[in-house]
Amino acid sequence: LRQQGLEQIKAAANLEELNQIRIKYLGKKGPINQALRQMKTVTAEQRPQIGALANTVRDDLQTAITQTKDQLNQKQLAVQLAQETIDVTLPGRPRALGTAHVITQVMDDIEHLFISLGYQVIPGPEVEEDHYNFEMMNLPKDHPARDMQDTFYITNEILLRTQTSPMQARVMEQYDFSQGPLKMISPGKVYRRDTDDATHSHQFNQIEGLVIDQHITMADLKGTLELVARHVFGQERQIRLRPSYFPFTEPSVEVDVSCFACGGQGCRICKYTGWIEVLGAGMVHPNVLVNCGIDPQVYGGFAFGLGPDRFAMLKYGINDIRELYANDVRFLEQFQGE
Ligand code: PHE
Numbered sequence: 096l097r098q099q100g101l102e103q104i105k106a107a108a109n110l111e112e113l114n115q116i117r118i119k120y121l122g123k124k125g126p127i128n129q130a131l132r133q134m135k136t137v138t139a140e141q142r143p144q145i146g147a148l149a150n151t152v153r154d155d156l157q158t159a160i161t162q163t164k165d166q167l168n169q170k171q172l173a174v175q176l177a178q179e180t181i182d183v184t185l186p187g188r189p190r191a192l193g194t195a196h197v198i199t200q201v202m203d204d205i206e207h208l209f210i211s212l213g214y215q216v217i218p219g220p221e222v223e224e225d226h227y228n229f230e231m232m233n234l235p236k237d238h239p240a241r242d243m244q245d246t247f248y249i250t251n252e253i254l255l256r257t258q259t260s261p262m263q264a265r266v267m268e269q270y271d272f273s274q275g276p277l278k279m280i281s282p283g284k285v286y287r288r289d290t291d292d293a294t295h296s297h298q299f300n301q302i303e304g305l306v307i308d309q310h311i312t313m314a315d316l317k318g319t320l321e322l323v324a325r326h327v328f329g330q331e332r333q334i335r336l337r338p339s340y341f342p343f344t345e346p347s348v349e350v351d352v353s354c355f356a357c358g359g360q361g362c363r364i365c366k367y368t369g370w371i372e373v374l375g376a377g378m379v380h381p382n383v384l385v386n387c388g389i390d391p392q393v394y395g396g397f398a399f400g401l402g403p404d405r406f407a408m409l410k411y412g413i414n415d416i417r418e419l420y421a422n423d424v425r426f427l428e429q430f431q432g433e
Contacts (some may be wrong), residue, residue, distance in 0.1 A: 096120075096126055096127075096152060097151075097152045097155060097156065100116070100120045100152075100156045100159075101155070101156065101159050103116050103119075104116055104156065104159045104160055104163050105159070105163065107163055107167070109167060110164065110167050110168070110171075113160065113163055113164060113167060116160070117160050120156050121153060121156060121157065121160075127149050127152060127153045127156075130145065130149050131146070131149050134146065194427075194428075194430065194431050194432050195432055196419075196427065196430075197407050197411065197413075197419065197427070197430035198300060198403055198404060198407050198419055200407075200430060200432050201327070201403045201406050201407045201410065202282050202300065202302065202403045204326070204327065205280075205282075205302055205323065205326075205327065205401075205403065205406070206280065206282060206302075208322070208323065208326050209280045209304070212278070212319075212322075213278055214278040214279055214280050214304070215278065215279045215280075216279070216280055216281075216282065217262065217266055217279050217280075217281050218281060218282060218283050219256075219259065219261065219262040219265060219281055219283060220256070221255060221256055221283065221284055221285075221286070222249065222253060222254075222255060222256075223253075223254060223255070223256035223261050224252055224253060224254075224261075225251070225252050225253070225254055226252070227261035227264050227265055228246075228254060228256050228257060228258070228260075228261045229241060230386075231261065231264035231268075231383065231386045231387070232260050232261065232263070232264060232342060232343040232383060233342045233343045233380050233382045233383050233386070234342045234343070238342065240340075240341075240342045244257035244258065244287055245257075245287055245288035245289065246287070246288060247286050247287075247288055247297075255285075255286035256285050256286065257285055257286065257287050258285050258301060258303075258400060259281050259282070259283055259285060259301040259302065259303035259400060260303055260343060260398070260400060262279075262281035262283075262303050262305075263281075263303060263305050263343070263379070263383065263398055264383065264386065264387055266279055266281070266305065267305070267307065267383075267384070267387035267389060268386075268387040268388060270307070270389075272307075272394065275308075276306065276307065276308035277305065277306065277307040277308065277396070278305075278306050279304075279305050280302055280303060280304045280305075281302070281303040281305075282300065282301070282302045282303075282403070283300065283301065284298055284299070284300055285298070285299060285300070285301050286298050287299075291417060292417075293414065293415045293416060293417070294416055295416065296404070296416045296417065296419075296420060298420070299402060299404045299416070300402065300403045300404055301400050301401065301402055301403070302400070302401050302403060303398070303399070303400050304319070304376075304397075304398060304399045304400075304401070305379070305396065305397075305398045306319075306396045306397055306398075307379065307384075307389070307394050307395070307396035308394065308395075308396060309393060309394060309395075311378075311395055311396040311397060313336075313346070313378060313397070315397060316348075316376060316377075316378070316397035316399070317334070317336060319397075319399075320334055320350055320374070320376065320399060321334050323401070324350075324352045324373065327406055327410060328352055328355050328409070328410060329355060331358075332352050332353055332355065333352070333353040333359070334350055334351065334352050334353070335350070335351050335353075335370060336348040336349070336350055336376075337349045337350075337351065339375065339377075341375060341377055342380070343377075343379070343380050343382075343383050343398070344376065344377025344378055344379060344380055344397075344398060345377065345378060345380045345381075346377055346378060347375070347376070347377035348375070348376050348377055349372055349374070349375055349376075350372070350373055350374045350375070350376055350399075351370035351371055351372050351373065352370070352371055352373050353369060353370060353371075354368075354369050354370060354371055355409075356412075357369070364409075364412075371409060373401065373402075373405060373406065373409070374399055374400060374401035374402065375399065375400050376397065376398065376399035376400070377397065377398065377399075378395065378396070378397050378398075379395060379396050379397065379398050381395075404416055404419055407419065411430070
């Protein structure tokens with residue numbers, strides 16, 4: 096019995112099998128316990144012999160079981176460890192990282208410049224009232240200059256803003272000058288009823304700028320714009336102001352930067368003029384100040400509207416504005432940012 100038991104224990108393939116064997120030999124109904132229970136039927140002389148024998152067999156089997164159990168446990172652990180091994184030397188799987196759109200990069204860059212100059216960044220609604228988009232900006236209903244910006248109307252009074260300039264009015268009419276000078280930029284999307292082509296998009300971006308205080312002059316405007324141009328296009332850039340017309344500024348200017356492709360020598364990019372137009376600006380018109388409840392005898396300032404799309408195109412030599420909105424990754428991937 097002992098020999099048979101030991102052999103079976105050794106052959107046990109797993110803990111479950113081993114447990115069955117244990118019950119078979121050492122269980123209550125197993126042969127050893129049965130033998131011990133029948134002790135009363137044997138003679139007094141035989142009793143110690145049989146008892147001792149039964150005990151050794153039981154102890155031997157128990158020891159063998161414990162040993163085999165340890166071995167099986169070890170084996171199982173080894174298998175588990177092998178399965179769960181992590182090869183820490185494997186190269187990691189690269190994650191596909193997205194990047195900010197090139198326009199976002201240019202806008203962020205310009206916004207950070209103005210934040211560093213103490214300007215607030217105040218975004219505004221793209222669905223705007225005629226009142227703010229035009230009337231407050233010194234463009235009454237029948238004003239011919241409304242034709243400069245072909246407009247998507249939603250109702251008679253509600254439209255998609257054609258410019259970020261309505262944010263000048265929205266901010267000025269709320270502003271409390273006891274807080275100090277007003278300095279803000281307002282970035283965002285604008286819409287015009289243009290047919291899309293290489294230089295026109297029915298939706299594009301603007302960054303409006305506005306500074307109102309006492310004693311602001313055109314020199315402040317020029318200095319600020321020169322800073323922007325040099326920040327975006329390089330320290331060696333020159334700027335020049337050309338007289339222009341906007342209903343909400345007087346005087347109004349268009350601002351050119353010296354061509355960075357040819358350094359002012361004249362090339363295709365600057366149409367052989369040495370200069371590239373980048374934005375519109377001017378001194379805030381007294382009518383606009385009055386519309387916003389500000390006394391033009393005391394306060395005045397400058398405003399500008401720049402197009403980040405155009406900035407991005409010039410900076411990176413992109414010659415079709417539609418590239419910026421087609422969302423072709425092969426195009427976008429070229430602008431990984433810093
Ligand atoms: N709003 C003007 C445009 O979209 C740009 C501009 C802004 C001009 C502020 C002067 C002052 O063309």
